[in-house]
Amino acid sequence: xxxxxxxxxxxxxxxxxxxxxxxxxxxxxxxxxxxxxxxxxxxxxxxxxxxxxxxxxxxxxxxxxxxxxxxxxxxxxxxxxxxxxxxxxxxxxxxxxxxxxxxxxxxx
Amino acid sequence: xxxxxxxxxxxxxxxxxxxxxxxxxxxxxxxxxxxxxxxxxxxxxxxxxxxxxxxxxxxxxxxxxxxxxxxxxxxxxxxxxxxxxxxxxxxxxxxxxxxxxxxxxxxxxxxxxxx
Numbered sequence: 001x002x003x004x005x006x007x008x009x010x011x012x013x014x015x016x017x018x019x020x021x022x023x024x025x026x027x028x029x030x031x032x033x034x035x036x037x038x039x040x041x042x043x044x045x046x047x048x049x050x051x052x053x054x055x056x057x058x059x060x061x062x063x064x065x066x067x068x069x070x071x072x073x074x075x076x077x078x079x080x081x082x083x084x085x086x087x088x089x090x091x092x093x094x095x096x097x098x099x100x101x102x103x104x105x106x107x108x
Numbered sequence: 109x110x111x112x113x114x115x116x117x118x119x120x121x122x123x124x125x126x127x128x129x130x131x132x133x134x135x136x137x138x139x140x141x142x143x144x145x146x147x148x149x150x151x152x153x154x155x156x157x158x159x160x161x162x163x164x165x166x167x168x169x170x171x172x173x174x175x176x177x178x179x180x181x182x183x184x185x186x187x188x189x190x191x192x193x194x195x196x197x198x199x200x201x202x203x204x205x206x207x208x209x210x211x212x213x214x215x216x217x218x219x220x221x222x223x
Contacts, residue, residue, distance in 0.1 A: 004150075030209075031209075033212075035214075041197070041216070041217060042214070042216055043151075043199065043201075043214040044214070045211045045212060045213070045214075048211060086150050086151075088150075093139070093156060093158065093163065093164070093206050094139055094141065094156070094203060094206050094209075094210075094212060095141070095153050095156055095164060096141070096143075096151070096153060098143075098150035098151050098152065099150055100149060100150045101149075101150050
């Protein structure tokens with residue numbers, strides 16, 4: 001069993017739909033990271049959180065430390081949101097253990 | 109300012125050759141990480157530097173892999189006697205301080221193909 005598990009692995013949505021990607025982890029963490037990998041391959045950090053909830057534009061990330069679970073939500077999804085979304089458990093000094101990623105495709 | 113840069117962006121080499129991959133972090137960033145990403149997989153940790161000190165190399169697959177950051181800035185990941193299984197995207201990332209409190213900024217990666 002991987003230390004960081006994401007679901008679903010693939011997600012297809014219609015423009016405007018509310019999207020949820022889930023992440024469960026089994027390691028102790030300093031922070032849980034959500035990253036976006038663009039079709040061109042670049043990786044961008046979206047959120048880093050250790051408790052509660054963070055919001056940036058249409059993106060919301062939540063974490064439940066007791067249950068070792070985090071979710072990434074996208075409201076009013078748009079085709080430009082199509083990408084691979086990766087959660088990663090950040091342990092001491094920032095070493096990241098990555099999930100396998102969720103491939104999101106949003107159709108117009 | 110400039111982000112994290114890596115060179116070369118693409119490297120094709122023959123099995124058995126040595127390769128050196130370079131990472132130029134954001135100026136002033138203390139922490140530097142190397143990751144490897146196989147096609148269709150999430151990245152996996154290779155090694156971590158705090159300034160010039162290599163503080164964790166637990167992710168390096170074997171002794172053909174080594175990394176250095178002699179002046180606490182640019183880092184080089186070296187793979188000796190490359191094998192086909194070494195083919196992957198090699199990414200580095202840097203953060204201002206420790207990455208558990210600061211955002212990690214990723215470079216564009218070096219796509220290594222071993223023939």
